[in-house]
Amino acid sequence: MIEIHQALSMILERARPRAPERQGLDQALGRVLAEDVINDIDSPPYDKALMDGYAVVASDLRGGRGELMVVDEVAAGDIPCEPLQSGMATRIMTGAPVPRGADAIVVDECCRMDEAGGITTVRIDDRDVRPGQHILGRGRSVRRGETVLQIGRRLSAIDAGLLAEVGRTQVLVHASPRVAVLPTGTELVPACDVPGPGQIRNSNGPMLGALVSSAGGQPVDLGIARDTESELARQMNRGLHEDILILSGGVSAGDFDLVPHVLRDLGVEQVFHGVRLKPGRPLWFGVLPHAKGSRLVFGLPGNPVSGLVCFELFVRPAIAALAALPQVSRPMIAARLSDPFRHTGDRPTYFPVRLEGDRWEGDGDPVQARLLDWKGSADLRTLACADGLALFPAGRSEYALDETVQVMLLERGLFAH
Template sequence: MVRSPGWLTRNHGNSTSPISARRMAISSREFSDRMRPRVVEAFHPTRPACTAHPLTGSVNSIMFSVEEASAAILQRAETRAATRRGIVEACGLVLAEDVVSDVDSPPHDKAMVDGYALMAADLRGEIANLRVLEEVTAGSVPTQTVIAGTAIRIMTGAPIPSGANAVVMVEETRSTTNAGQDVVTIESTGIAAGANILPRATSLRKNDTVLTSGHLLRPMEIGLLAEVGRAEVDVVPAPRVAVLATGDELVPASESPADGQIRNSNGPLLQALVTRAGGIPRSLGIARDQPDALLEKIKLGLHEDILLLSGGVSAGVLDLVPAALAAAGVEQVFHKVELKPGKPLWFGCLIENHHPRLVFGLPGNPVSSLVCFELFVRPAIARMSGRRAGAPHHRTGLLTRGHSQRGNRPTYFPSILSEEEDRLTVSPIDWRGSADQRSLVRANGLALFPAGDHDYAAGDAVLTIPL
């Protein structure tokens, strides 16, 4: 039997918790044979072959850079097949067809103000008294024609009657009645033809392409779709993302943890990140540190487009995720990235019926999970959603105080980003490691400090990623 030290530690959220080694009652031969990972050729063709650990089956390979890892992920993230949705339901999704207008807009010359439609030539004198023929409201059609000396009372949006070529605002007129005839009196030095009239097809013309495939549908686009008669459109559906936390020490947020336990904070964190990124999260709860139980949960998650696992991807005896994923048929692409925090990141892919399912094994610490999500998972969700995908948007900011960077991995440091006098300032927070979730709440961005030992001074420029 595998014999481990009496207590092991692993972190999945807000504290470090002792974990009994007794939970892993499986022989090294059985574990290695049943759950040894299969490794696919990784993104970088010059990487040496990976080798499996003889006891745990974990794969040890040279770490990928952030850029290499991003490229490997996006190579495998395919845009989902289009589906038909009602236009309100389609809001927030990417259009998968070109949309052509079936009408002119506006469909007629229309009044832009409440007032009187008339002939501009009638207002060449100082005072004009015009006979009012009728009133036209929005939704009705004029029945009479404007001629010299006449006007038609008109409401905003109503069609301009024949013969009229201008509209005078009602505030500039005075209405009277003379022998039962409505008369409008206008004191004016003149008005230009076309005043206060929106000509037909000013906004769009029939058969115009008003939206093209790849356009993100916001509420404004939904209104336009309705205007051109589209109740349904083809869109790229949001990817479905399963979220699974692993570890015997975890309990749901609604429960009080006993000695040696912590609440599952990463699961809700990742679900919220998925929602904000445009995906549809599905919680799979907590998987215990038992190979069969973990494998069962993983198989459920592989029904979705993306599976996110939290914890269990480091090098400990109880870090079972890579081997369990291999047993489920997921092929490893890489394990470990030159990154701090987030080094243990695992990524693999399962292809069924030509449909790739992406799997991310995220570190158990919340800051590590957040950094890995922003750098790698969010762009994958964007690509699968039909949106533009790539590296997160970086902005250059100026440090408000000194900062010491140490180590051979680039560090993404939780920071407070502020706009001050047309410049971005960066204040690294007092961060107590990748499990410090309370400090993370104060951060609204990440500051990138490249690998290597360097002492930064206040005013030095650094790259940042807004959160």
């Protein structure tokens, strides 16, 4: 067996970003830019009114007061008819182009409009009026030729709006890795079926697919593979066309654990088998050389909790590396044990906990971690109630009440705290 850090290092050495591809804005969300984005025009492309009111020449208003003739009305999308002359005003709406000659907008609250004999005037009382008031000048947001988004940035929904503002409908981004998910086991049936004698529903497939999506990958559901060499080889061969193949089950040392043998026959090169970790010791990792980048293959233990731990520690970082995403692992927080704990075994152990109290912020006291009544690495029901996984390093057996431990937050913990 190798240590956790050694296994992760071996994986990341072989996980290289995939070739960039050009995508529309709806498909680029969450991906990493593979190019700088340059603005093509000034934004805004004209002097823009920021408030409803009247466009004026500020020097016409002595002490902020005066009466001006209203000569035009401009809404967003209109084009002012004439330049504004001294002594005149233009009724203007938010977002509209400011007429040439105007240098300030006076808001409606400071104005009173009168009409007599077919002539419209506006009385203004705004002692704070000044040139540039409530006007966003041309190019003040973004200048033509300016870099608005830099290579290496992970695109957000706000970035999509900015890309549209600068005229980009497509952008070069790093590919989101396609990740095939293949649970193995003759005992498995689809979730929609009622299990017969000796059968269980496939829970790992949906869980792993959801984890892949949350990590920035594109899950590819391969269904279920029975424990025969021919069936495993056929299904694995499909998965080896994707960037990553995740297998669940069949990696221990039993007579029916055929996964490593079949992978070897398919040309997959084993990198390691076995990690000093609980749960998750049987983890298998290998690569299939390919001209467009090695295919990464993970053989996860079949028990759901073991599979989850291995995914978070090893598969999530690999997906991030292939997508050129920052290496961001699950958040870790400090927590105080609400009960003593006896750690048996010589491997680092992750144990499900519930967090109680306010999240630790700065110099405050850590929250309490209550150990759950966990029935082993197949106990998915208890895991669903967990806020996180407490880490108990190897080398110690006794942990006292209120002792501080590190807890890796799961989705429930992230939302609840």
